[in-house]
Amino acid sequence: MKAITVVPGDPESLQLDEVADPEPGEGEVLLEMIVAGICGTDHEILEGDIGYPPSGRDRLVLGHEALGRVLAAPPGSDFAPGDLVAPIVRRPDPVPCPNCAAGEWDMCRNGRFTEAGIRGLDGYAAEKLSLPHEFVVQVSSDLGHFGVLVEPASVVAKAWEHIIHLGSRGQWAPERVLVTGAGPIGLLATLFATRPGAEVHVFDRASDGPKPDLVRDLGAVYHQDGPNSTGEEYDVVVECTGDADLMAAVPGVTKPNGIVCFAGVTDEGRQVTVASDIARAMVLENRIVFGTVNANRRHYEEAARVLAQTDESWLRRMVNRRVSLDDWEEAYTRQPGDVKTVIEFPDAAA
Ligand SMILES: [Zn+2]
Numbered sequence: 037m038k039a040i041t042v043v044p045g046d047p048e049s050l051q052l053d054e055v056a057d058p059e060p061g062e063g064e065v066l067l068e069m070i071v072a073g074i075c076g077t078d079h080e081i082l083e084g085d086i087g088y089p090p091s092g093r094d095r096l097v098l099g100h101e102a103l104g105r106v107l108a109a110p111p112g113s114d115f116a117p118g119d120l121v122a123p124i125v126r127r128p129d130p131v132p133c134p135n136c137a138a139g140e141w142d143m144c145r146n147g148r149f150t151e152a153g154i155r156g157l158d159g160y161a162a163e164k165l166s167l168p169h170e171f172v173v174q175v176s177s178d179l180g181h182f183g184v185l186v187e188p189a190s191v192v193a194k195a196w197e198h199i200i201h202l203g204s205r206g207q208w209a210p211e212r213v214l215v216t217g218a219g220p221i222g223l224l225a226t227l228f229a230t231r232p233g234a235e236v237h238v239f240d241r242a243s244d245g246p247k248p249d250l251v252r253d254l255g256a257v258y259h260q261d262g263p264n265s266t267g268e269e270y271d272v273v274v275e276c277t278g279d280a281d282l283m284a285a286v287p288g289v290t291k292p293n294g295i296v297c298f299a300g301v302t303d304e305g306r307q308v309t310v311a312s313d314i315a316r317a318m319v320l321e322n323r324i325v326f327g328t329v330n331a332n333r334r335h336y337e338e339a340a341r342v343l344a345q346t347d348e349s350w351l352r353r354m355v356n357r358r359v360s361l362d363d364w365e366e367a368y369t370r371q372p373g374d375v376k377t378v379i380e381f382p383d384a385a386a
Contacts (some may be wrong), residue, residue, distance in 0.1 A: 039162035040364055040379075041095040044087030052364050055097070060166035065115055066108040067123070067172070069381045071184040072161045073101030073355075074367055075220065077154060082368060088156050099161030100125045100153035101378075103175060103183040113169035120175040122186035122340065123160055123167055126151050126330050142194060142330040151330075163361075163381060173336040179344045182351040184378055185224070189339035190331035192224040195297050197335065199272055202295050202324055210234045210271035215256075216263055216286060217276035218247040220376045221299060223254075223354060225274045227346060230254050237270070239263045245373045246353055253350055264289045274299055280306040288314045292321035299328055 037057050043049035060066045078098060081087035089096040102123055109115035128136030129148035136144050152167075153159020175183035203210065213229040215222050218240035229236045236256035240247055243260055251258040259265050263273075263282065269291045275283055278300030287296050287310055302308060310318075310325075317323060331339075343351070357377040359367035367379045 037163040038361065039097045040099065042081060042098050043094050044081060044089055044096055045084050047082060047084040050082055050368065055162065058164050058166035060108065063110050063168055064166045065106055065110065065113065065169045065172050067104030067121065067165045068107050068383065069102060069104050069160060069163055069165060070383065071103045071181050071381065072099045072379045073184045074377045075101060075188060081154065087154055090156055090158060096153065097158035097162050098153050099159035100151065101184055101187040102160035103181060104165060110169055114174065115169060115172065120177060120180065120183055121172045122175050122183050122336060123152065123165065124171040124173065124333060124336055125187060127157060127171065140332050142332045161379060173333065173340055175340050176344045179340065182343060182355060183340065184355065185343055185351065185376070186336055186339045188220050189224045189343055190335040191299065192221060192228050193335040193338040193342065194331040195225065195274060195299050195328045196228045198326065198328055199295055199297055202326065206293055212237070212268065212270045213272045214239065214263060214270040214289065215274045215276060216282050217300060218242065218251055219276065222276035223250055223375070225276055225299065226251060226254050226256050228342065229274065230256055246356060246375055250350065250353060250375065270294060273297065276300045278302045280308050283308045284310060287318060287323060287325055290323055294323045296325040297328060298325065
């Protein structure tokens with residue numbers, strides 16, 4: 037079968053490869069791939085900055101955002117041939133640590149987890165795939181191909197769950213939320229933030245392209261002129277850019293008891309320095325800054341639920357560049373106006 041592979045650490049190594057078909061083991065589902073998404077993490081792997089191949093190999097099958105169709109399911113699983121599913125990225129560490137043992141592998145304590153298409157485990161940009169049925173999440177047929185967004189949305193579902201958990205240390209009903217960055221994660225964060233009815237503001241530098249309307253169509257306010265252009269403060273900030281200056285600035289635009297969630301990774305070596313007056317205000321008014329990464333099964337299920345309730349035309353404008361597997365190289369070349377780029381596998385139209 038065909039698969040897109042890369043040698044992690046070698047920026048010239050991306051290719052469409054011929055690899056062996058998967059042979060499902062006991063308890064595994066066999067999937068045919070329909071759509072695979074591309075995100076910033078894939079580009080970091082392509083640039084040679086991150087990623088590890090499976091042990092004993094040079095090449096890694098890329099891809100960790102995917103929607104597949106079940107070809108065969110093991111007895112006793114919740115799946116049947118024809119079901120649409122999203123595969124989960126992270127697998128528990130082998131020890132396992134207390135969190136991985138409890139299915140909370142997104143909170144792994146020893147760092148020995150693996151991640152499909154990123155770290156020690158083949159990814160999902162392949163025509164077929166087999167994996168344990170516990171690491172596959174049902175996607176409703178109404179959501180269809182947009183189920184490729186379940187993985188990036190799972191990251192946001194986790195972030196929002198943790199924000200609610202932290203906010204609940206006191207009386208809490210967030211009225212104003214700020215999202216910085218209107219890329220796929222920022223837009224999905226906006227989708228989650230608008231659901232409880234909060235007033236949501238989004239800051240991004242883009243003045244044209246699809247982002248401003250994607251934000252406004254969720255009922256949020258788009259700002260191009262800085263995170264605090266209104267002069268008002270926020271109960272919650274979800275920082276999705278990884279920009280060191282923004283990360284340093286956003287704790288200063290929160291209300292008392294405010295929560296800042298860092299969901300974007302800053303470049304290695306860049307310093308994020310919180311000014312002493314902001315640090316003082318964090319203590320005196322109970323502010324929190326926390327980071328979040330990855331997601332567990334519960335978050336994937338929540339993501340699939342929320343996306344299934346989302347307007348289809350919005351999802352269509354979000355997944356705004358679709359490239360066929362034959363033209364796979366184009367998919368990995370960034371273009372102006374890209375929001376989410378996906379690769380469609382040969383039977384995607386079926
Ligand atoms: Zn663990």
